[in-house]
Amino acid sequence: MGSKAQLTQNRSRVRRDELLAAAIELFAEGGSRAITHRAVAARAGLPPASTTYYFETIDDMIREALGAHVDQWTADLTSLTQVEFEADVSIDDAAAFVTAVFAARGPDVAALELSIFLAAARVPELQDTAAKAMQALESLVGSMLARVGATDSAHLAAAIVALIAGTALRRQSGQYSEQSEALLLTSAIRDLVAAHVLGPDTVDHALAELRKAKA
Amino acid sequence: MGSKAQLTQNRSRVRRDELLAAAIELFAEGGSRAITHRAVAARAGLPPASTTYYFETIDDMIREALGAHVDQWTADLTSLTQVEFEADVSIDDAAAFVTAVFAARGPDVAALELSIFLAAARVPELQDTAAKAMQALESLVGSMLARVGATDSAHLAAAIVALIAGTALRRQSGQYSEQSEALLLTSAIRDLVAAHVLGPDTVDHALAELRKAKA
DNA sequence: GATGAACTGGTACGAACGTACGAATGGGAC
DNA sequence: GTCCCATTCGTACGTTCGTACCAGTTCATC
Numbered sequence: 001m002g003s004k005a006q007l008t009q010n011r012s013r014v015r016r017d018e019l020l021a022a023a024i025e026l027f028a029e030g031g032s033r034a035i036t037h038r039a040v041a042a043r044a045g046l047p048p049a050s051t052t053y054y055f056e057t058i059d060d061m062i063r064e065a066l067g068a069h070v071d072q073w074t075a076d077l078t079s080l081t082q083v084e085f086e087a088d089v090s091i092d093d094a095a096a097f098v099t100a101v102f103a104a105r106g107p108d109v110a111a112l113e114l115s116i117f118l119a120a121a122r123v124p125e126l127q128d129t130a131a132k133a134m135q136a137l138e139s140l141v142g143s144m145l146a147r148v149g150a151t152d153s154a155h156l157a158a159a160i161v162a163l164i165a166g167t168a169l170r171r172q173s174g175q176y177s178e179q180s181e182a183l184l185l186t187s188a189i190r191d192l193v194a195a196h197v198l199g200p201d202t203v204d205h206a207l208a209e210l211r212k213a214k215a
Numbered sequence: 216m217g218s219k220a221q222l223t224q225n226r227s228r229v230r231r232d233e234l235l236a237a238a239i240e241l242f243a244e245g246g247s248r249a250i251t252h253r254a255v256a257a258r259a260g261l262p263p264a265s266t267t268y269y270f271e272t273i274d275d276m277i278r279e280a281l282g283a284h285v286d287q288w289t290a291d292l293t294s295l296t297q298v299e300f301e302a303d304v305s306i307d308d309a310a311a312f313v314t315a316v317f318a319a320r321g322p323d324v325a326a327l328e329l330s331i332f333l334a335a336a337r338v339p340e341l342q343d344t345a346a347k348a349m350q351a352l353e354s355l356v357g358s359m360l361a362r363v364g365a366t367d368s369a370h371l372a373a374a375i376v377a378l379i380a381g382t383a384l385r386r387q388s389g390q391y392s393e394q395s396e397a398l399l400l401t402s403a404i405r406d407l408v409a410a411h412v413l414g415p416d417t418v419d420h421a422l423a424e425l426r427k428a429k430a
Numbered sequence: 431g432a433t434g435a436a437c438t439g440g441t442a443c444g445a446a447c448g449t450a451c452g453a454a455t456g457g458g459a460c
Numbered sequence: 461g462t463c464c465c466a467t468t469c470g471t472a473c474g475t476t477c478g479t480a481c482c483a484g485t486t487c488a489t490c
Contacts, residue, residue, distance in 0.1 A: 149426065166378055222436090
């Protein structure tokens with residue numbers, strides 16, 4: 001549905017993917033405003049009419065481009081979950097690994113991922129796609145937590161995901177160095193895991209002490 | 216610079232602000248793609264030519280709209296820092312208060328703020344604006360921490376900011392209930408503050424225990 | 431209340447847009 | 461090999477875009 005193209009030929013599928021990739025490139029550079037039939041085709045090195053053959057409307061094209069990119073991201077995250085580690089994984093190894101997911105490819109790419117995720121989440125047809133991406137990230141974090149021996153906790157994984165995403169977002173303001181951000185993320189993850197290990201009673205007690213000390 | 220308008224009249228300034236507000240509305244609904252001279256003027260209930268009088272180019276208008284919104288947000292955050300509290304503020308009160316900053320106005324607004332912040336951070340002319348907004352948020356969190364008696368720590372405030380931002384982002388996937396998100400955020404903040412109170416040695420020890428338990 | 435600058439708003443123009451069309455091309459099934 | 465249909469791609473149409481223009485109106489200053 002959507003497109004008139006039937007994609008019976010291999011080359012055709014390749015060209016279609018090239019158009020989607022070109023659309024994402026343009027989106028990264030100038031937002032959705034930069035995505036036009038002609039611009040996408042030109043970027044992909046294809047004739048102007050190629051876009052109308054593969055996509056019913058320009059909105060379809062944008063949707064597909066965003067969706068395909070988020071799907072790819074989800075697939076990447078999922079495959080990372082399968083990676084084998086040596087038996088002894090430290091928290092810091094795990095944190096560094098997870099940090100890399102969002103941050104290692106550079107702030108520009110992180111900004112792109114965030115923008116795409118955000119744009120996708122606001123398109124009704126892509127909400128499932130966005131939700132799956134977030135689930136994949138939480139699964140990845142969950143599997144890392146399992147590796148370091150933490151008792152299973154969706155709550156903890158969710159908090160760490162929020163921390164990762166928030167760090168990526170915070171970094172966009174451009175006023176922090178990359179390594180200080182990585183340090184911040186690592187130490188915050190350590191704190192969250194430690195609090196989880198110590199248990200709610202210890203946390204309650206520490207906060208009660210804080211309150212007493214203030215008085 | 217930028218605009219030919221000199222804004223010597225009050226009504227003129229009001230109209231200009233109305234145009235900026237209309238631009239933000241359209242941005243919220245359809246992204247930067249939806250911002251056109253005519254659409255903005257129509258939304259503001261003003262004649263089509265009004266936009267060209269106040270803004271040199273459409274890109275200037277978009278920049279100004281984004282910048283003005285982020286500035287307003289910064290001002291809101293800064294004024295919240297000045298709010299007086301009763302003497303005894305619990306961590307949960309503080310967490311709830313801070314949560315409200317990002318979340319209370321509903322997920323749609325949070326998505327808008329995130330989108331605008333992200334878009335602004337990618338426009339060179341607005342990077343200072345975006346950085347100031349992030350600083351204002353960190354100051355707000357820092358002042359709340361001071362109120363609950365935590366020893367001053369930029370590190371802790373930064374981690375909590377990341378947590379807030381990340382929670383707002385995570386929520387955009389639309390698969391979590393608003394209250395579960397609030398609960399997640401509150402408990403994660405509690406954990407971070409507790410870990411800070413307990414100190415790095417305790418955290419190290421807890422993580423070491425975790426490692427031992429796994430073996 | 432006169433005067434000049436600031437502002438208003440209708441209209442116009444070239445460029446770029448989304449989309450449609452049709453002739454030319456090419457690959458797969460028989 | 462030949463036939464058919466998917467694909468390619470130049471071209472064209474109507475629309476909407478960004479921007480410019482200018483006659484009319486309103487306001488601040490005197």
